[in-house]
Amino acid sequence: xxxxxxxxxxxxxxxxxxxxxxxxxxxxxxxxxxxxxxxxxxxxxxxxxxxxxxxxxxxxxxxxxxxxxxxxxxxxxxxxxxxxxxxxxxxxxxxxxxxxxxxxxxxxxxxxxxxxxxxxxxxxxxxxxxxxxxxxxx
Amino acid sequence: xxxxxxxxxxxxxxxxxxxxxxxxxxxxxxxxxxxxxxxxxxxxxxxxxxxxxxxxxxxxxxxxxxxxxxxxxxxxxxxxxxxxxxxxxxxxxxxxxxxxxxxxxxxxxxxxxxxxxxxxxxxxxxxxxxxxxxxxxxxxxxxxxxxxxxxxxxxxxxxxxxxxxxxxxxxxxxxxxxxxxx
Numbered sequence: 001x002x003x004x005x006x007x008x009x010x011x012x013x014x015x016x017x018x019x020x021x022x023x024x025x026x027x028x029x030x031x032x033x034x035x036x037x038x039x040x041x042x043x044x045x046x047x048x049x050x051x052x053x054x055x056x057x058x059x060x061x062x063x064x065x066x067x068x069x070x071x072x073x074x075x076x077x078x079x080x081x082x083x084x085x086x087x088x089x090x091x092x093x094x095x096x097x098x099x100x101x102x103x104x105x106x107x108x109x110x111x112x113x114x115x116x117x118x119x120x121x122x123x124x125x126x127x128x129x130x131x132x133x134x135x136x137x138x
Numbered sequence: 139x140x141x142x143x144x145x146x147x148x149x150x151x152x153x154x155x156x157x158x159x160x161x162x163x164x165x166x167x168x169x170x171x172x173x174x175x176x177x178x179x180x181x182x183x184x185x186x187x188x189x190x191x192x193x194x195x196x197x198x199x200x201x202x203x204x205x206x207x208x209x210x211x212x213x214x215x216x217x218x219x220x221x222x223x224x225x226x227x228x229x230x231x232x233x234x235x236x237x238x239x240x241x242x243x244x245x246x247x248x249x250x251x252x253x254x255x256x257x258x259x260x261x262x263x264x265x266x267x268x269x270x271x272x273x274x275x276x277x278x279x280x281x282x283x284x285x286x287x288x289x290x291x292x293x294x295x296x297x298x299x300x301x302x303x304x305x306x307x308x309x310x311x312x313x314x315x316x317x318x319x320x
Contacts, residue, residue: 021217021219021220021245021246022246023219023246023247023248023251024246024247024248024270027270027271027272053176053281053282054281054282056174056176066246066272067272067275067281067282070246070271070272070273070275070276071272071276073271074271074276092276093179094179094180095178095179095180095276095277095278095279096176096178096179096279096281097176097177097179099176100176
């Protein structure tokens with residue numbers, strides 16, 4: 001038991017400098033849901049597809065970073081003000097580039113990702129047709 | 139089935155070539171340091187509208203209108219809780235001593251913490267705005283602290299320096315300021 005307490009105390013010691021960036025109270029809607037359930041659902045769906053810039057493998061919905069909290073509040077406040085989720089995404093992409101969004105887009109750089117499977121499927125179809133026809137003939 | 143010809147000699151090697159190519163790509167990705175910095179897409183665009191309260195009593199706060207008076211300056215995004223921000227303090231002091239105007243944006247910081255930080259590391263800022271909700275930071279496409287932006291006289295973002303300013307970066311910032319000043 002004493003060992004557990006000692007461990008806790010040691011952890012608290014290390015945690016102190018980290019908590020400094022939380023010294024200011026979080027933005028109003030960082031950890032508070034919107035009163036309107038439909039708006040909150042819209043905001044949450046958008047938050048799941050926005051990248052936390054501090055912890056780049058997490059969405060802002062999953063991240064505990066203070067900056068992600070500020071981004072959540074920004075998303076919720078804009079949704080509450082009646083803004084379209086895609087407009088909010090566009091606003092962030094304008095500032096951080098496509099990297100901030102997890103939702104894939106077709107761009108001059110990404111179109112092969114969508115085209116290659118179609119081309120492969122077409123090629124497989126052609127090969128199969130040729131083989132099947134040969135099979136008929138035999 | 140006898141009509142199907144055995145694959146020609148070069149196609150036999152194709153899977154191996156593909157494998158070696160893929161393995162090479164994977165290895166090069168493993169050994170090359172990854173680009174973890176997110177660059178702002180706001181370079182060349184005007185600063186957004188904002189008004190921030192003063193972060194410390196000794197300096198006025200910061201608004202968009204303070205940054206479009208014809209004079210180029212540096213906008214330094216920092217925080218008292220950020221260790222690299224202390225590392226870049228001597229470089230900011232050098233630039234300030236040369237007559238460069240530097241304004242600060244303190245991210246999620248209490249006045250007493252900012253004051254203690256400035257007392258310890260020096261205060262190169264003419265104005266310091268308190269950005270309690272990352273409003274300006276998100277507005278200019280900054281993703282961390284410290285970051286330093288070169289702002290021209292019209293309030294347009296012209297250059298972004300990500301991370302602490304080390305002594306070897308001072309000359310580049312000086313040059314960027316000169317470019318936008320002329």
